[in-house]
Each structure stands twice: as C-alpha cells, then as structure tokens.
Amino acid sequence: MGFDLSKCIFSECAGECLTHCPYISYDEQQAKEAIRTLIAGKTAPIMSECITCAACNDFCPLGANPWDLIAQRQEETGILGIPEDAKPASDWLIKPEIVIRGKEGGPLISMGGIYEVVPQTEFMTGTMFEDATLIGSGKIACGFTETHLGRASRPLTYLTEFIANLTAEAEKYGVDEIVFTHDACYNVATTIAMREHTEVPFRPVHILEYIRNWLRDHPEQITPLNLKVAIQGGCTTRYAPTGGDHEIWSDWLNEIFAMIGVESVEEKRTYTGDDRLCCGSAIFHKEHERTMDIQHMNIQDAIDAGAERYVFICPACISIMRGTCRKMNLEPVYITQLVKQALGEDLGKAGTAAFGYPVK
C-alpha cells in the first residue's frame, strides 16, 4: 500500500483508477488529469467526491495505489471536514475494556474498537465461541476506520502501539494466536505490518479462518441450510493478504459455505469481485441520499442474482446496510449467525443482524 509514483505511468494505462469508480463519471482524460493534479500537490474535486472505498487501488492496472494518494491529500487538506480537535477512535474508544472471560486455553478474540459502535458480543455466542475470551477497546483498535475520516495515516502511526498492546493481551491470556472479528485489524496485523517490517509476535487469525477450522472439526453438528446468498465484501477486505490471484478470505468463506450447504450467487452479480460496492458508511450521515442510492443498487443486484440472504463479514457494513436490506426484503445475516443456523442454535435476541449503530 501507499501511492507508488513510479508505477503511475499515464502512457501505459487508460485512467482505469477513476473511470471504473462507480461513484463518479470520469472519462480517461478527466481521470488522468485528476491524478496528475493530486501528484502535483494541488486539490481536485475527486478529493471530496471520493467515498473512501479503496476500490481504485484494485482498478489501477499498474499497481500504483491511487486511493492512497487521494486519502493522503484528504488528510493534508482536511477536505472531508473532520474537526481538528476530533480525536482518533483509537484514542477515545478507551472505555470500557470489554472482557468476557472464556475458559483457560480457549481462543482469544479481539473485537477491536468497533464493538462499541457495532456491538458484537451477542454474536460471539453458541458452541463455536463457548470457550472464547472476548476483548475490545480503543487501545487494541487498529485505526483503519480513520481512513474514512480523513486521517489515513492513523493505521501507520499507531501500528507499533497496536501490535504491542495486542502482544500484551496475548501474553496476559497465555495464547499465541489472536482471532480478529474485523478485517481491518486482521489486515493491519498482516498486510500492513509485513509491509512496514513490523514484527508480530502472535499469529493473527481471521474470524472466517477460525469458523472454517471449527466447522472442519465438528462436521457432525451441521445441518445444511440449502440457501442461496450474496456477500458484502467490505473495503478493508481489499487489504487482505492474497492467495494466488484472489484475497485469501474468500477461500475460507467458500469452504464454510460448502460445509453449511450455502451457495454463493456472486458469479451472477454485476457488483462483485473488484467491482463490489461499498456499504457507504463513510458518507452515511453527510450524504444520506447518495448512500441510499448505492445501497439500493447493491442490494437489488443481489436480489436479481437470486440471493435469499445477504451475508456480511464486516460488522460495520451490516450495521449500515441492514435497514435497507430489510426494506428491500433481503434478510441481512452476520456470518456467525448464518453458521449458528446451520448448527441449529438459537440466535438469541441479536437475531440475524441486530447491530446497534444508529440508523437514519
């Protein structure tokens, strides 16, 4: 990650970074002009039009990471309108440090800082998590959320502290692995830490890898669901380590689906893979109508592809999209709740998607 000027070669591309952006209508000339302007250190309309979905990093055929350039300029100029004295979430999400103590020797699961905005403890229940210890607070939040708030440097400036705080938690609970419920923390502890040559003394485990492994060990408890589902891949999944030519999380998810009798309709969708649409969390309050338009396009696409459920991996995505999903009669389901259904377990008061983020 990080914008790579040496790879941004205008003669070898067609400005795909911005011509492919689904939220603006730029032609090749406009796209290249916008990037040239940003490289020159000037301001361009794309800085405020961008909804911080990170997709253009995937669209650029030369791997120049143009979103990192846009995000850098957003931060330098404060164009997203974040008050200067607004503290990063990893500073203010310090209360309380959630600990639900599981059994000694059980897995340690980090909900990062996001648990306060989108409470997750109700979803980490049932036999898959009965031995798990759950932790969450600002000090173990990676800071990736800040990239949506005009502070894209936060995951980097906080990286050493983030890893050190998690390492202390691993030592405290006597484990050498930490499971992450949010892609952001997982990807910062893997992709970003590797890029920055930051040693990670524990093994980061993605929630999907954890669930996949658990299901492999308990096949006798599964009753296939026989459902067709669409998937919301969040912005942070674009930072996932790759397995061959794809993001590694999709391997775990496909194996989970195969084990619980769920068929993905993603191959039939327009907005999938690199072209998947953002949940709109970054503009949900300040550009509400625009967010709703994006969500309608996205959910209708899933319905048209034959989806009977909309499956979410990211807690933030489901909190932002669950209302629209329900209005459009496509039930949103958080991944742990979907698997619990295949295990015949009670979903509790949380149901499939009762996250607490205030919805307009």
Ligand code: SF4
């Ligand atoms: S970021 Fe990529 S697609 Fe965009 S102008 Fe540079 S090389 Fe071309």
Ligand code: SF4
């Ligand atoms: S980050 Fe997303 S919204 Fe922003 S310019 Fe890139 S593709 Fe468009």
